[in-house]
Amino acid sequence: MSAALRQTGENFSARYQGLAPRLPGPPDLRRRAAAWFDRHGLPDTRDESWRFTSLRPLAGIVFSRAEDQDDTAPSLLARLPPTEAPLLVFAQGRMRADLSRFPAGGQAGLSVASFANEPSFGNVPESETEPLSALNTMLAEDGARIAVAPSADAGTLVLLHLASGHAEHPPAFHPRHQIRLGAGARLTLIEIALGTSVYLHNPLTEVVLAEQAELLHLRLQDESAAAFHLASLHVALGPGSAYESVALVRGARIARSELTAAIVGEGARFALHAAQILGGEQLADITTVVRHLAPGASSRQSIRNVLTERAHGVFQGRIAVDRIAQKTDGYQMNKALLLSEEAQINSKPELEIFADDVKCSHGATVGALDPNQLFYLQSRGVPKAEARAILVAAFLGETLEAIPHSWGRSVLEGAVQSWWKDRPL
Amino acid sequence: MALLEIRGLAAEVEGKPILRGVDLSLPEGEVHAIMGPNGSGKSTLAYVLAGREGYSVNAGSVRFDGEDLLAMDPEARAAVGLFLAFQYPVELPGVGNANFLRTALNAVRRARAEPEIDAMKFLKEARAALKRLSMSEEMLKRNVNVGFSGGEKKRNEIFQMALLRPRLAILDETDSGLDIDALKIVANGVNALRGEKFSALVITHYQRLLDHIVPDKVHVLSEGRIVRSGGPELALSLEESGYAGLVAEAAA
Ligand SMILES: Nc1ncnc2c1ncn2[C@@H]1O[C@H](COP(=O)(O)OP(=O)(O)OP(=O)(O)O)[C@@H](O)[C@H]1O
Numbered sequence A: 001m002s003a004a005l006r007q008t009g010e011n012f013s014a015r016y017q018g019l020a021p022r023l024p025g026p027p028d029l030r031r032r033a034a035a036w037f038d039r040h041g042l043p044d045t046r047d048e049s050w051r052f053t054s055l056r057p058l059a060g061i062v063f064s065r066a067e068d069q070d071d072t073a074p075s076l077l078a079r080l081p082p083t084e085a086p087l088l089v090f091a092q093g094r095m096r097a098d099l100s101r102f103p104a105g106g107q108a109g110l111s112v113a114s115f116a117n118e119p120s121f122g123n124v125p126e127s128e129t130e131p132l133s134a135l136n137t138m139l140a141e142d143g144a145r146i147a148v149a150p151s152a153d154a155g156t157l158v159l160l161h162l163a164s165g166h167a168e169h170p171p172a173f174h175p176r177h178q179i180r181l182g183a184g185a186r187l188t189l190i191e192i193a194l195g196t197s198v199y200l201h202n203p204l205t206e207v208v209l210a211e212q213a214e215l216l217h218l219r220l221q222d223e224s225a226a227a228f229h230l231a232s233l234h235v236a237l238g239p240g241s242a243y244e245s246v247a248l249v250r251g252a253r254i255a256r257s258e259l260t261a262a263i264v265g266e267g268a269r270f271a272l273h274a275a276q277i278l279g280g281e282q283l284a285d286i287t288t289v290v291r292h293l294a295p296g297a298s299s300r301q302s303i304r305n306v307l308t309e310r311a312h313g314v315f316q317g318r319i320a321v322d323r324i325a326q327k328t329d330g331y332q333m334n335k336a337l338l339l340s341e342e343a344q345i346n347s348k349p350e351l352e353i354f355a356d357d358v359k360c361s362h363g364a365t366v367g368a369l370d371p372n373q374l375f376y377l378q379s380r381g382v383p384k385a386e387a388r389a390i391l392v393a394a395f396l397g398e399t400l401e402a403i404p405h406s407w408g409r410s411v412l413e414g415a416v417q418s419w420w421k422d423r424p425l
Numbered sequence B: 001m002a003l004l005e006i007r008g009l010a011a012e013v014e015g016k017p018i019l020r021g022v023d024l025s026l027p028e029g030e031v032h033a034i035m036g037p038n039g040s041g042k043s044t045l046a047y048v049l050a051g052r053e054g055y056s057v058n059a060g061s062v063r064f065d066g067e068d069l070l071a072m073d074p075e076a077r078a079a080v081g082l083f084l085a086f087q088y089p090v091e092l093p094g095v096g097n098a099n100f101l102r103t104a105l106n107a108v109r110r111a112r113a114e115p116e117i118d119a120m121k122f123l124k125e126a127r128a129a130l131k132r133l134s135m136s137e138e139m140l141k142r143n144v145n146v147g148f149s150g151g152e153k154k155r156n157e158i159f160q161m162a163l164l165r166p167r168l169a170i171l172d173e174t175d176s177g178l179d180i181d182a183l184k185i186v187a188n189g190v191n192a193l194r195g196e197k198f199s200a201l202v203i204t205h206y207q208r209l210l211d212h213i214v215p216d217k218v219h220v221l222s223e224g225r226i227v228r229s230g231g232p233e234l235a236l237s238l239e240e241s242g243y244a245g246l247v248a249e250a251a252a
């Protein structure tokens, strides 16, 4: 590791040392995470799971604790398309009751608290191989604690993460979120991350679905193009529960989204449809581990990458099927559309199957736009740039079209459309 | 001056000369047939006229309504009223047929400084056109040409033509692979547009299409040149004698 990257890691450790007595919640877990982080620091490309994703652009940056300095949150909030849905706003990693909005008397079945007031680290496994989780555990100060009561349909909740960065003194924040759905409960959670300038957003989100619970989790990562987004998401699926996520990644200088799904309940359904649309020098990495620990469950992962200029996309997906997880149906597909010569994609699928009666498949494709398709559209009068946009939208189509939530779909589709405006081809 | 004036057109693909001096003049309002052996350059001519990449034009000129056609982008050619019905229509997975057609129609209308049409009005027009062509509305919902049978693809080309109302349609073997009923549908689609403001180049191997779309003239393309032009009776005599005589004559 370069000395400069080590220095950036050591700054986090030093910050922990200074803050430790004042950090909320039980100190033991933090202490262990900090000890681990002290030894290992930030990952570099010699770490097997970081082979394709270099954090070198972080080297030498001294991130400071996020203060509520010059607050641009209200102006960022204005970028959000209007919605009637309850809105929970975080700025610089801290819950902002003043910007949040809930119906009078609250939303039936939904309860919301903050990590700052009710700290709990949940049941995220203390893994020795996940530096992003360790960094979060060490420094988390706030976060959302969202719970849906058993059998309740809590409708839609919008969870907004706003960030005001700073070019010389970039802040870092490490919110710790927890989403729990009781037996038979339902929720549509729409997460949107927006920001300006340079910062590090290092959230850790734990999702726990009890028996027959259903979560539709829509995510738009639209961080500032100069920011760093290092996120981990841990999902635990109870019997017959369903986790369905549609995620669009279009922001940040470097983004890594780790997702670990533990399918512990029989017959649970897990689905991730993700798209990364990247340009410039952007690097975005989706790394998933889906563990089938119970029989008769399904997991589907479908990833689409649209990469232009010198952008770099990474997808690493592991499906691990335990001995007892018979009748598992696992599927994984990573497709990339390269719109320039310099764009690149890395794809690393891994299947670890210990049960004998399972159906698991994976695949990856890489291609450019088809000149015959472009010409066909142009021959019908469609200008070249529009023809390209249509073909890219078609490539992403499956991912976004199927979103069973009209506002959520329009937010994600709008983010794809505006991507073209910023990037005339 | 004719609507389409091709003079001494020579073009090559990957260094291989295909068109070797094509001369052809198509007056506005006329329908001409182009026949000729496999590999003689008929599709190449159609693609060069429509502006497909990968062909280098080495000599000659093409004027469309007096304008230099070869200087225009493919989309500009569509905007001035050129339409190519592809010999092999292209599949567009993920692109709905209705959306595709409306986008095309509005792109052309924008380029002609005409107002765009809204989704409702478009659907009405599309349904009417489908009805005239005895085609099912269901095809609007499908992805462009994806999973279409050979005949359905060809009919979809004619459907697009019906909506886009070109001034010049080039039909590249739109009749091949069609059953007898579909052949009539395609012919009716063309005949419905026939008039002073519509011209067509109909590329075909078979007289049977020309029974339905009676051409004003027939040209025979061989080894990249028009080797014979004549009236509709030329197609009939070719049906009898084949190309061998003509080709030998041209080579002599
Ligand atoms: N991309 C290409 N690369 C190399 N050769 C090509 C290419 N496209 C066309 N050709 C050649 O050019 C010649 C003319 O082809 P073209 O498709 O124009 O013939 P055609 O008259 O339409 O034939 P058919 O009646 O079989 O449709 C053929 O020899 C063909 O192999």
Ligand SMILES: [Mg+2]
Pocket (backbone or CB within 6 Å): B042, B043, B044, B087, B172, B173
């Ligand atoms: Mg041909």
